[in-house]
Amino acid sequence: MYLAFSDGFGTALGKGAGAIAAYTALGLVLLIIGFLAVDLATPGRLTTIIRTNRNANATLLAVCGVSAVGLVVAASIFASGGKLLEGLIATLVWGLVGIVAQLVASVIVRYLLGVDVAGLMAKEKLEPSAILLGATQATVGLITAIAVI
Template sequence: MHTHILALDPDFGAQLGRGIGAIALYAIIGLVLILAGFYAIDWTTPGKLSDLVRTGKPNAVLVTSAGLVSMAFIIVVAITSSASDLTAGLITSLVYGLIGIIVQVAAVRILEWATRIDIGEMIQSEKYSPASAVVASAHVALGLVVAVAIS
């Protein structure tokens, strides 16, 4: 009968520690970028977005949710595209995330102009507006485009 002893690489503890540190750092950058994206949308949209979301305005909730998902796409791809180098991964996640925020805010303003959708009025409405699905889809689509451009 053979007995096998599980042996870990002598460097296993250090690797595990680096991995946990990387997760924490990426989580912090992700949170900062998602908050920055939220406040960029809030700053460029009439009305106080956080109040609109908190009070359950359906269009504000939908558009904000799509913007957050879009930022997550960008951050995830930035992380995976430079996963072998932690410092480069953190920097590219931050830079690409900031570019993604700028692109999203600009694109939503262009969409508003092109479609004549009054996004400020729409997100403040108590009633669901199908146009909010168009704005939300634009957020997700742009997030995917920026994410793919990163990879």
């Protein structure tokens, strides 16, 4: 049995795999930056609050923040057609804009509602204000993702 590949198949496959690796690496960097941004905006060390204290409020805020960044990164990759370098730059810029937008929205909601985040991190049970802040992060991520597209 003879398998024939079209001309340039190997080159296209290699370039495609390289692009996937580059976008994945950039996406992971943006997710880490997004997590660190949520960590900076949260009183105390977020990883300690989650791992050691097993705090549901902190976990919810981290999950929503990272998921929202993931939405923005995915939309940025989807909308970044064209050359690889241009797409990576666009994804980086849009991802960072999404992270900043989430932080700003979260701070505004905290201020408007008078949410004491430090107090929230000390509570053992899941609080309604944590759900609201998490939903705010997720919604801002969705809005930013759609704006990118």
